[in-house]
Amino acid sequence: MSQLHQRLQLYTQGNDTYIFVPPDTVGAQSLTIHRSSGELVLNPPHSLPPSARRSGKILHGILGIISLSLSDYVVVISEREFKGRLLGHDIYRATDFELLPLSQNINVANPPHPVEAHLIALVRSHLLGGSFLFSYDWDMTRRLQAQWETREQDTSKAFWETADDRFFWNKFLQTRLIELTMGNASQNLSSYILPIMYGTFDLRNAVLEGRSLQICLISRRSRFRAGTRYFRRGIDHDGHVANFNETEQLLLVEDPAAGAAGVDAGTQMSFVQIRGSVPVFWAEVNTLRYKPDLQVMDLQETADMMRKHLQEQVSTYGEQALVNLVNRKGYEQPVKEAYERYVSQITLPGVRYQYFDFHNECKKMRWDRISVLIDELQTDLQRYGYFCLTANRPESVKLQRGTVRTNCMDNLDRTNVVQAALAKWTLNEQLTSVGILPEGGSIDSYEALAKDFREMWADHADAIANAYGGSGALKSDFTRTGKRTRMGVMEDGVKSSLRYLKNNFFDGARQDGFDLVTGNWDQRPLITRSMPFTVSVSLFMICAGLTLPRTSGKAPIIRSFIGLSSGSLTLALSLAFIVLHGVDYVSWPRLVPSTEYIYYKGPGFRSGQHGKGFGGEDKPKTRIGTSISLKWLNHRKRVSVAVMEEGQKKRVD
Structure with missing residues (x-):
């Protein structure tokens, strides 16, 4: 090599x-x-x-x-x-x-x-x-x-x-x-030719019961269907899902007989988990509301693409336990139902679906209830095992023969909590197998190691959440400390607000960076582009009416009242227009159109038709901010766009 x-x-x-x-x-x-x-x-x-x-x-x-x-x-x-x-x-x-x-x-x-x-x-x-x-x-x-x-x-x-x-x-x-x-x-x-990966790497040294060891956590982010939270959801027409990450926890344990050779010459163990978006065609359409419109698209090829995706996982990792953490009620329910409907249509050997009602089971901050899911998965975990290799034996001691595939809506916060719990259960099993922990023992008995383990998984969760969602992970106080706290709930509120701002007003450019194509046009109607300016003028009129000095007499008071009233009315109407036409003010990706799901009218589920103005669902199917036709979306291969600027033809790949 x-x-x-x-x-x-x-x-x-x-x-x-x-x-x-x-x-x-x-x-x-x-x-x-x-x-x-x-x-x-x-x-x-x-x-x-x-x-x-x-x-x-x-x-x-x-x-x-x-x-x-x-x-x-x-x-x-x-x-x-x-x-x-x-x-x-x-x-x-x-x-x-x-x-x-x-x-x-x-x-x-x-x-x-x-x-x-x-x-x-x-x-x-x-x-x-x-x-x-x-x-x-x-x-x-x-x-x-x-x-x-x-x-x-x-x-x-x-x-x-x-x-x-x-x-x-x-x-x-x-x-x-x-x-x-x-x-x-x-x-x-x-x-x-240097390959690089997008992901995380954390390595910690420890000594337990006189044995030196290293714990390493690596996450690998797939380059297929990559992007940001609201602009990359579900599955695509090649069977790739959004926010797919492989997470590997490595444990290296010193062999006492190896002397000064250290952990590199001892036992090497690896435990792998995966996460990925719900493998159906679905999306969330930002409209400036806190909750976007949820769109589930029942396409003819959904079952085939789900089968293709799961077959690839089985071929790569072995058996699959599909752990679904999406809520069974409310806003998320249609995604859960679509997942279960299609997974029941495809019969694949070695694939088992497991639902866990995370929010109901762990309500009132009873996060210890994650143990219920581990109990349900324990037979699978024991059968799948983990990879184990010792330096004094040329053949492997164990192969990992299956993985747990975990998802929630974003594959971030709930997924992080569950993956950390599964990794901890496996780590206890591994340390027991090499004689460091007694049967039924736990790293919780060793505060320094337990603290390192929690910090590694919390930092890993924050990195994946920042890359996809735009803020650190929610519920990270539980991952970091082992307890769910009221302060953690307040911090989650701040992080959720930050996600809202980034997902609505900044992620379009971030998505363009992922897509690495071209285009920065703004061809929205003049009235649409003028509304933010109108809001600013209205606020200025109101502030001026409240703060500027008034002279005596009725006429100035009447003029001040009229200015305040007209400014307030203009502000109200401008804000109403912005909310009514919310999709026109979201920072959409400009390089790869989002029209495919914004104006989708086929079979499926739609939680609302907000942010499209009056009669919005009947608007022409063109991408927000451009005149690119929906037909452009049907080209699955790489395309080139010729742009004529200042008499010179410029190639955009």
Whole structure:
């Protein structure tokens, strides 16, 4: 397996080329990218042109190449943070990035066109706002059992070839390097193709009963159907679900016979869980109300897509216990009923549905009632097991033969609580199996370890919730302390308010960053665009009428009263208009239309038709803020949009 270059020295040759030189690898081939043609060429060792000028920048990897409207850009990691050492391998998080334009006329700091400036800002915001993890010699995208099962085949493969396609976050950006490597044996760029994953990594050391151990928690976010809370829900037409995360808890225990070799030479154990959106076609349509309109779409292909999704999980992980935490009453009930209706239509061996009425069982802050669900899953957990490997035995001791797939509405807060409880139950079982805990013992008897465990899971929950929902996880006080508190309830209120603001007014741009396409048009009617300005003027009139000094006499008083009355009336009418046309004021993604579910009129369930104005449900089916037809949505493949600006044709991929 070819080794990845850990450091790259950047050279430039005028405005013609970028040259990446690995300074730490003797005899390594440098990589030249020609700016005018975009051609990538591996150079013979020690063949740096005399005219090449050293830039002074040490880079830590190439993420790939992205095409925007005016230029292609090489995306590189300019700064990294050491996160820990796992099984002898260094793990890093990328903390800063640079975009190197191929066009000689582009200045990233001052782009020549506002569309290009906007796209660059989207890319940078996405990269800086995410948690991107990587290692140069250990596959962060794959769980321990998967790496062990393919260890012999992987020796002849490049590093990027072994990565899990779901969690290879920059796979699209690396397309050009991968295609060149596969199509030309003399131009093998594998040492430059660095896979990164979007997720979390936390590693804690502990000593228990005289034994050294490490607990590591890794979450991996799928790049398929990725995005933000209200703009990526349910399943798509490829069987991918929103907010799919694989979470792996690793336990490394020192072997007393190994002496100073430490935990790396001892017992290695892995327990994997997954989460993902309810696998039916559903959405929530923001209307500026606190609760969006709930839309469940009964499409002809729903059962087939659910079957495809679950078959993939069975093929990857083994048996499945589908734990559904969606409320059985009220707003969430239609999603629960749709899930149960379709899962009953498909009969798959090794798949079992388990409903748990979370809010009813745990009401009045009785969070200890999670034990009821664990009791119901205990037979499954024992049968599925966990992966276990010891250094003194070449074969595995145990394989994990199934996973629990947990979901609530967002796959965030309730899901986090349940996954942490299942992970704790399994950790107790693992520590008992190696003789550290007595039969029936618990880490709760060891406060330092219990505290580390709770903090790891709470931090993990906050990271996933921030990436998808825009705030830290709710109910995290229980995960962090083991108790549900009134202060925690108040903090949840603040987090919910923050989610409301971000989901309605900021997530459109965040979703655009995920989608990495183009467009920033605002073609709403003039009256719609003018309402926020009208509100501002009305507030000014009211404030002026209340605060400005008045002269004596009836006329000024009457004028003040008229100003206050007209300002208040205008304000009321403007706010009413905004609420009535709420969908026009939500920050929708501008790059991938949301029309498919905003104006859906097929069979299914709709909780309301708010925010569309009078006769809103009969509006033309065009995306909010653009004139793109609904037919655009039917193209499942990557599309190109030609935009004519100032007489120049600009390509947008």
